[in-house]
Amino acid sequence: MATTLLTLSSPRVLMLTLTIVLVVTVAPKAEAARAFFVFGDSLVDSGNNNYLATIARADSPPNGIDYPTHRPTGRFSNGFNLPDIISEQMGAERTLPYLSPELTGQKLLVGANFASAGIGILNDTGIQFVFILRMFTQFELFQQYQQRLSTQVGQAQAKRLVNDALVLITLGGNDFVNNYFLTPFSARSRQFSIPDYCRYLISEYQKILRTLYELGARRVIVTGTGPLGCVPAELAMRSRNGECVPELQQAAGIFNPELAQMIQQLNRELGSNVFISANAFDMNMDIITNPQAHGFVTSKVACCGLGPYNGLGTCNPLSNLCPNRNAYVFWDPFHPTERTIRLIAQQIMTGSTEYMNPMNLSTIMAMDSKN
Numbered sequence: 001m002a003t004t005l006l007t008l009s010s011p012r013v014l015m016l017t018l019t020i021v022l023v024v025t026v027a028p029k030a031e032a033a034r035a036f037f038v039f040g041d042s043l044v045d046s047g048n049n050n051y052l053a054t055i056a057r058a059d060s061p062p063n064g065i066d067y068p069t070h071r072p073t074g075r076f077s078n079g080f081n082l083p084d085i086i087s088e089q090m091g092a093e094r095t096l097p098y099l100s101p102e103l104t105g106q107k108l109l110v111g112a113n114f115a116s117a118g119i120g121i122l123n124d125t126g127i128q129f130v131f132i133l134r135m136f137t138q139f140e141l142f143q144q145y146q147q148r149l150s151t152q153v154g155q156a157q158a159k160r161l162v163n164d165a166l167v168l169i170t171l172g173g174n175d176f177v178n179n180y181f182l183t184p185f186s187a188r189s190r191q192f193s194i195p196d197y198c199r200y201l202i203s204e205y206q207k208i209l210r211t212l213y214e215l216g217a218r219r220v221i222v223t224g225t226g227p228l229g230c231v232p233a234e235l236a237m238r239s240r241n242g243e244c245v246p247e248l249q250q251a252a253g254i255f256n257p258e259l260a261q262m263i264q265q266l267n268r269e270l271g272s273n274v275f276i277s278a279n280a281f282d283m284n285m286d287i288i289t290n291p292q293a294h295g296f297v298t299s300k301v302a303c304c305g306l307g308p309y310n311g312l313g314t315c316n317p318l319s320n321l322c323p324n325r326n327a328y329v330f331w332d333p334f335h336p337t338e339r340t341i342r343l344i345a346q347q348i349m350t351g352s353t354e355y356m357n358p359m360n361l362s363t364i365m366a367m368d369s370k371n
């Protein structure tokens with residue numbers, strides 16, 4: 001008995017068995033996995049800015065301290081970011097930054113991430129960061145991607161892959177914090193009242209979403225802005241007693257409902273639920289107003305940073321660093337920890353229509369898999 005077993009499990013037999021198992025389990029999944037495309041700002045940038053001459057970057061430690069490699073990747077997080085966790089939920093590989101040299105061959109079928117830290121809806125948002133991928137550039141690169149994909153799999157299949165893909169776009173926060181509210185007398189704040197600025201942003205955002213549709217996107221999760229006045233950076237700069245800064249909260253309170261309305265109108269016009277609003281404001285606010293209920297110690301102090309609330313500067317080797325990232329809602333002065341992002345992703349997946357309108361991602365995935 002023992003000898004037979006030994007001969008059977010000789011390396012060659014083992015290899016053969018392993019190959020069969022791998023072919024059986026991996027091949028159908030790779031075929032079934034849906035492509036994923038990501039557009040937007042630092043909340044979803046997975047490292048494009050590492051390849052650009054800009055100061056808007058997260059490529060120094062301790063960023064990435066809880067990532068599988070424990071090294072910085074360009075993500076503004078202690079570990080994974082929102083696109084990573086959505087990929088995980090879809091059972092797909094993580095999408096690579098479009099500028100990564102690794103994004104070639106079969107990897108193109110997984111999708112691509114075009115997001116770039118510092119950008120906004122408007123071209124003049126984040127001008128201080130100089131060389132970043134503004135929205136029109138992200139779309140140019142998406143077209144370039146589609147040409148490369150066509151060369152590889154043919155035009156018809158490339159088009160199908162894009163039409164069937166899930167898309168995430170996260171924009172708007174920087175149009176407030178890195179534009180309108182950046183300095184006391186910013187050009188945009190002299191030009192517009194806050195309600196007029198929001199209306200202008202929404203009209204420009206609508207053009208962006210129409211372009212995305214023209215480029216082939218058919219299922220797009222659109223996140224509104226988070227509670228901009230509650231981030232540690234704003235607490236450090238503008239808050240008196242640690243309360244969320246009213247002007248920024250009011251601005252987000254005008255912008256987000258208008259965005260949701262614009263999306264509804266766009267879907268009606270297209271005759272299809274192409275765009276899905278994710279209510280990032282309420283999802284984050286639930287956690288920020290009651291961090292203890294979600295197992296956090298604080299939602300005011302960032303894990304990595306300097307000054308009041310660790311809200312000043314960027315996360316870098318000279319920053320304070322908290323020992324337990326899971327106890328903090330915010331990783332750095334502007335961005336949530338992986339643990340917070342996982343709670344947000346859970347709402348995106350299964351949240352009610354109050355959070356995901358007209359439907360959540362689990363419903364989308366169930367519907368689209370039937371088609």
Ligand SMILES: *[C@@H]1O[C@H](CO)[C@@H](O)[C@H](O)[C@H]1NC(C)=O
Nearest residue numbers: 121122123124134136137204
């Ligand atoms: C942003 O810049 C691009 C390229 O110069 C231009 O095509 C586009 O119209 C600009 N968008 C706005 C809103 O000004």
Ligand SMILES: *[C@@H]1O[C@H](CO)[C@@H](O)[C@H](O)[C@H]1NC(C)=O
Nearest residue numbers: 350351352353359360362363
């Ligand atoms: C969201 O997801 C949950 C659980 O997967 C489901 O029961 C619910 O009906 C969904 N809600 C909407 C509005 O799609």
